[in-house]
Amino acid sequence: MNWRQVSLVLKREYLTRVKSKGFIAATLLVPIGIIAIYGIGFLVIIWESDVSYEVGIVDRTGTVVNRLIERSPESYTDVTDLQVDSLRSMIQSGDLTGYIEVNEENINDNKSLELIYSGSGGLTLLATVRSDMRDVIREEKLRRAEVSDDIQRIFETRIGVESRRLTETGEEEEDDTAFMSGLGFAMGLIIFVAIFSYGGYIMRGVIEEKSNRIIEVITSSVKPIELLTGKMLGVASLALTQIGIWAITIIGLGLLAAPLLGAFLNEENTGQFVGEAAAQADIPILSGIPSIDTSVIIYFIIFFFLGYFLYSSLFAAVGSAADSETDTQQLMMPIMAPIFIAYFIMFQAVRNPDGIIAVVGSLIPFFSPIVMITRIAISEVPFWEIALAIFLMIITFMGTMWLSAKIYKVGILSYGSSAGFKDIYKWIKQ
Numbered sequence: 001m002n003w004r005q006v007s008l009v010l011k012r013e014y015l016t017r018v019k020s021k022g023f024i025a026a027t028l029l030v031p032i033g034i035i036a037i038y039g040i041g042f043l044v045i046i047w048e049s050d051v052s053y054e055v056g057i058v059d060r061t062g063t064v065v066n067r068l069i070e071r072s073p074e075s076y077t078d079v080t081d082l083q084v085d086s087l088r089s090m091i092q093s094g095d096l097t098g099y100i101e102v103n104e105e106n107i108n109d110n111k112s113l114e115l116i117y118s119g120s121g122g123l124t125l126l127a128t129v130r131s132d133m134r135d136v137i138r139e140e141k142l143r144r145a146e147v148s149d150d151i152q153r154i155f156e157t158r159i160g161v162e163s164r165r166l167t168e169t170g171e172e173e174e175d176d177t178a179f180m181s182g183l184g185f186a187m188g189l190i191i192f193v194a195i196f197s198y199g200g201y202i203m204r205g206v207i208e209e210k211s212n213r214i215i216e217v218i219t220s221s222v223k224p225i226e227l228l229t230g231k232m233l234g235v236a237s238l239a240l241t242q243i244g245i246w247a248i249t250i251i252g253l254g255l256l257a258a259p260l261l262g263a264f265l266n267e268e269n270t271g272q273f274v275g276e277a278a279a280q281a282d283i284p285i286l287s288g289i290p291s292i293d294t295s296v297i298i299y300f301i302i303f304f305f306l307g308y309f310l311y312s313s314l315f316a317a318v319g320s321a322a323d324s325e326t327d328t329q330q331l332m333m334p335i336m337a338p339i340f341i342a343y344f345i346m347f348q349a350v351r352n353p354d355g356i357i358a359v360v361g362s363l364i365p366f367f368s369p370i371v372m373i374t375r376i377a378i379s380e381v382p383f384w385e386i387a388l389a390i391f392l393m394i395i396t397f398m399g400t401m402w403l404s405a406k407i408y409k410v411g412i413l414s415y416g417s418s419a420g421f422k423d424i425y426k427w428i429k430q
Helices: 003-018 021-046 065-071 084-093 104-108 122-144 149-156 177-211 214-219 224-268 274-280 294-321 325-351 356-363 368-378 383-411 421-429
Strands: 055-059 076-078 098-102 115-117 164-166 172-174
Touching: 003 177, 003 224, 021 224, 055 065, 055 084, 065 076, 065 122, 084 098, 084 115, 098 122, 104 122, 115 122, 122 149, 177 224, 177 294, 177 325, 177 368, 224 294, 224 383, 294 325, 294 368, 294 383, 294 421, 325 356, 325 368, 356 368, 356 383, 368 383, 383 421
Parallel strands: 055 076, 055 098
Antiparallel strands: 098 115, 164 172
């Protein structure tokens, strides 16, 4: 293989795509869109809602309604003296959100309560009313059982559980499992999207060159294997450039947006400072981002590019066997299936990174790029598993590269109709 020819193809592939309007637009708009989405989401979370509800309580026991009103005077009202027809009319007119009738059977026989309401309030209303009713009925049951105040306080106690990690050196450190689980999922998702996006670049580029007959001129001076390798490396450089720009831009805009958002909230008197608002809204990521181990970043880069090279060779083979992008759908199925299987296994890895499905899935080369990086971010994966996954991916890449090169060599010069699986099998045997 002539690496000088490979470098020429790499340079051409990179410069042609990096100067395109589509690449420039995506590179600029994606980070701005991400910041906008998270900014709007943050404002939605911390913004105080003016929506309120009022639930009427028909208390036939005379013991429940006062407790509910003490809990939330603006949410509950005593409507024991009103008739059912009047209550229904009030709900229909909007004067009342709904009503609940409480009888002795609900306390003594655990009969379920029934909320008649207009449908407004959504899940928040249902969850709040359900929780409040359970608490006040439990309190009434304890009172009737003549349980002491100390015992009642014991029933009301909710013990929190904080966690700390014990390292291999015997030191305790803050447990960042929640953050790292989110990070692991994000890394796996990035690789999942990148495989489709940049693999699609290669496939569409091959189809375009075939349709324009440019490939005939190129192959007169460059071997197919050199052309394929140069294309893969060129798009890989493009991916590195784009993701690098995105990362720098998102971090920069994020650092700039936080104080601006805090100043805006303070200036308009619509909320407290961002840090306090985030704490009230229970957004842990804003109260302090845990440090990310350098090894996680290194492994992400390794699995990102191994996954890209593994699948991009197959995308190039599919592009060489088709005459148009529409004709690639049938040939894409064997490539898409393992990617989506890995995507689903990733969810299991987030829930249980040391489970048998996650462990086995992270060692299968076609699943490793997405599943293994998720496990690495969340838990302590043995080094031999990581090394084995990398080794198997390299061996598999060599096999797919050999296979794709044989398909690519014949396919790029085949015109007239898209090849089927039988034709591809014949090309491989040649």
